[in-house]
Amino acid sequence: MYNILICDDEKDIVSALKIYLASDGYQIYEAYTGREALEIMRRADIHLVLMDIMMPEMDGISAMVKIRENSNVPVILLTAKSEDNDKVLGLMVGADDYITKPFNPVEVQARVKSQLRRYMQLGGGNVEKKNLVIGGIELDDAKKQVMLDGEAVNLTPTEYDILKFLMQHPGEVYSPKQIYRSVWEDAPYGSENTVAVHIRHLREKLEYNPAEPRYLKVVWGQGYKIERGVMP
Numbered sequence: 001m002y003n004i005l006i007c008d009d010e011k012d013i014v015s016a017l018k019i020y021l022a023s024d025g026y027q028i029y030e031a032y033t034g035r036e037a038l039e040i041m042r043r044a045d046i047h048l049v050l051m052d053i054m055m056p057e058m059d060g061i062s063a064m065v066k067i068r069e070n071s072n073v074p075v076i077l078l079t080a081k082s083e084d085n086d087k088v089l090g091l092m093v094g095a096d097d098y099i100t101k102p103f104n105p106v107e108v109q110a111r112v113k114s115q116l117r118r119y120m121q122l123g124g125g126n127v128e129k130k131n132l133v134i135g136g137i138e139l140d141d142a143k144k145q146v147m148l149d150g151e152a153v154n155l156t157p158t159e160y161d162i163l164k165f166l167m168q169h170p171g172e173v174y175s176p177k178q179i180y181r182s183v184w185e186d187a188p189y190g191s192e193n194t195v196a197v198h199i200r201h202l203r204e205k206l207e208y209n210p211a212e213p214r215y216l217k218v219v220w221g222q223g224y225k226i227e228r229g230v231m232p
């Protein structure tokens with residue numbers, strides 16, 4: 001059984017999400033501020049977080065920053081349509097996805113399942129061993145580990161999946177929609193900003209100079225690629 005933390009200052013939203021997700025067999029934890037969410041994270045084994053952005057005491061963005069200090073657990077932000085800047089900021093500090101209110105219950109259930117599947121696969125399981133190497137980047141899919149010049153790199157599940165996808169197709173250009181379909185396994189609504197933020201995160205973790213990347217390149221008007229044959 002997976003443990004899901006729902007954090008929103010609107011109790012009706014928490015109750016509705018609890019009904020939807022409990023029906024899929026998840027154990028639900030409830031919080032109404034960012035501080036309450038962090039306290040639950042400290043004492044419970046949480047596998048996924050649904051987090052509102054605008055909350056009292058501690059907002060969702062601040063809570064995200066704290067969560068990412070110690071955990072790579074998937075986080076899906078709950079946002080209003082007017083919070084586009086906050087969506088991007090949330091992705092920049094480590095959120096894996098976002099759902100816009102008012103939300104469709106089926107969409108919530110599908111995104112939760114997708115993120116949990118990716119997270120649990122990243123954590124282990126019987127996966128055929130396969131190493132992908134480009135320059136100084138080595139991805140060990142059996143250990144779900146990425147090394148850069150011999151040093152371990154801490155990636156979120158979404159960042160890992162994007163990197164793996166691009167490393168499996170070196171030199172090939174993929175649009176944000178193509179990357180989103182492959183990694184999220186979902187319709188690519190709002191994919192451009194979402195993918196761009198995760199690519200930016202990957203550059204910050206894998207490039208010595210993110211402004212002049214050696215590995216993760218943008219092909220203007222077309223998409224992204226990882227260079228083949230980069231010297232380590």
